[in-house]
Amino acid sequence: MTAAPEPHTGWTFLTNHARVLSAIAAEPTIRIRDIAAYCRLTERAVQKIVSDLERDGYLTHTRRGRSNTYRVSDGTILRHPAEAGLSVSDLLGVLARHDAEHVEDRAPQR
Template sequence: MDPVEPRTSWTFVTNHARILAMIVRDPEVRLRDMAAGCRLTERAAQAVVSDLEAAGYVTRARHGRRNHYGVTPGTLFRHPAEGHHEVASLLKVLTEIEPAGATSERPRHTGDHDADDVRP
């Protein structure tokens, strides 16, 4: 018997959540790395970052030639079904999952925060 193909190509974790977790892991993550990690174009990744920034989940500051992102503490989920919960609980789970191709010995930038320190 052939394996059953999925009806659609959906996932449990959105690109918005993936990019937010990438920012928690590395506040100076490059847009091209966000795009590659989510299998998006850089333009699509930029749109996600812009969404997150406009909604108040992320701040962005220029440090030399790089962007430095911050995750806003205390932010809540957007959907009413989860709206009374902070996003930090999801980010803690997502940042504990090692991204594909990453090693546990990857260098960290000065000023990085652990998921426990972030209360988006």
């Protein structure tokens, strides 16, 4: 997982649910504490968000010993009527492309 983003105040375009889902999609074995640090949330807030995402069918998890492996339900449709027809995989694809472009931007030039 990449380093945690810089702190931010004020409103943002992405919800905490989208950030948590994106972090899990990028690393399915990520720990709650690592998601919390990356998303700048409390562990309790991340636990609630993960619970919300599981309850509504966006995410499942498998317990392995003391850790979880998450699975994002890519075909699940986004909840808001304005995004009718868009799936979780559509959203995550946009975020993944953005992350890939920024990794390339930060790569040392040869």
